[in-house]
Amino acid sequence: MDRIDLNNLAAFVVVARERSFTRAAARVGVSQSALSHTIRSLEEKLGVRLLTRSTRGVSPTEAGEKLYEDLLPHYEGIAAGLKTLSEGRGKPGGTIRISAHDHAASTILWPKLSPLLPAYPDLNIEIAISYAMIDIVIERYDAGVRLGDRVAKDMIAMRIGPDFRHIVVGAPAYLAQRSGPLVPQDLVSHNCANLRLATHGGLYAWEFARDGKELEIQVQGQVIVNTTPQMLAAALGGYALAYVPEDLVSGYLKDGSLVQVLAEWCPATPGYHLYYPSRKHTSPAFKLVIDALRYENPAQS
Structure with missing residues (x-):
């Protein structure tokens, strides 16, 4: 087999994750046609079809899904390593992506995170409003926000707000x-x-x-x-x-x-919690966000 270009494998990971050549091309920074050509070349070298194309988008074949699952941990590890290296050169920076309900975003996230922006000009905060119970790992969010009784058991959860009704x-x-x-x-x-x-x-x-x-x-x-x-x-x-x-x-x-x-x-319900996957290496920027959002009960202070 001819040597496989690692950039082509990285491009495949992005397309498989986004389920769209249009969105993937925007993330990679190339044209849609160029990205499609890259994936076709990869499929030809491997001798197997990796993606099923339709008018509604693309989805991995059985072989493509297996390759995606095998590549994703390595791809994310390299990305995390480069991000940490970049952040280590100065103040915390990079983009922290959080999925949240609009109520949590307006009453907790924005009031607590906006003061960080002037102090850390290299820090970008992306807040995506969503009512869906999304998988933040698959959707590539750093964290999500849910009520305390709705956080998945395999996630680290941290309270960021009081109980409310x-x-x-x-x-x-x-x-x-x-x-x-x-x-x-x-x-x-x-x-x-x-x-x-x-x-x-x-x-x-x-x-x-x-x-x-x-x-x-x-x-x-x-x-x-x-x-x-x-x-x-x-x-x-x-x-x-x-x-x-x-x-x-x-x-x-x-x-x-x-x-x-x-x-x-209408009794009080558990307040909002920030949740995120267990990771051995947390970036300085994410630690900054965690510290800013951590809730301290006034009654206990």
Whole structure:
């Protein structure tokens, strides 16, 4: 077999990971046609098809998946080594990618991480808003943010925020049209703003608990959205009830724009945690981010 160019193998890893020549070409910094030619040349030298191409994208063949799994640890190890070497020449730098819910991003990540930017000009923070339960290793994120009771067991988890409540709210105009719900089951007769979950495509069931009894109610309504701010907009407009983080609506509750219902059924839930894979070598930039996000309970300080 002819000697295989390591750059071609690296290009294959990127295409297999991205499942798209367009996205892979953007990451590698070459044209899509050049990258496609590189992969075809690699397949010819190996004598096996590595990728299945279709109008919707590309996916590894059985042989391609095996090669990808074998190459990925080495590829990531080299990338991590080069990143550490680069960061070691000066102040912490490089890009730290974090996947998070928009509520966590706006209330925790941005307030705590933005002060780092002026002090560390070589540091880049990428925050990707996602409601999906993504695999941060496959998607190449350094870390993700989830509620404390939803972190995968094989991840390192660190608390970055306090416990908080999701509550049900509605505009006075909406509640003037019908009596407010007294128990969660009453929500089935109300117009509620639903949240579409990206991971499974289903609608999020509103969660309640009281006196040790837990309930999940699948609400119905005219409005289906995929972000919390859109749910809030529906409630503020008087179109529907919404199930949202309490701190997001505290101002609206104070000025009377919204009214809370079912308060006794909405206990606190575990706060947000940063989670990431177990790694022997953590970059200085990531350590900086971890230290900035670490939550210290005021009651214990």
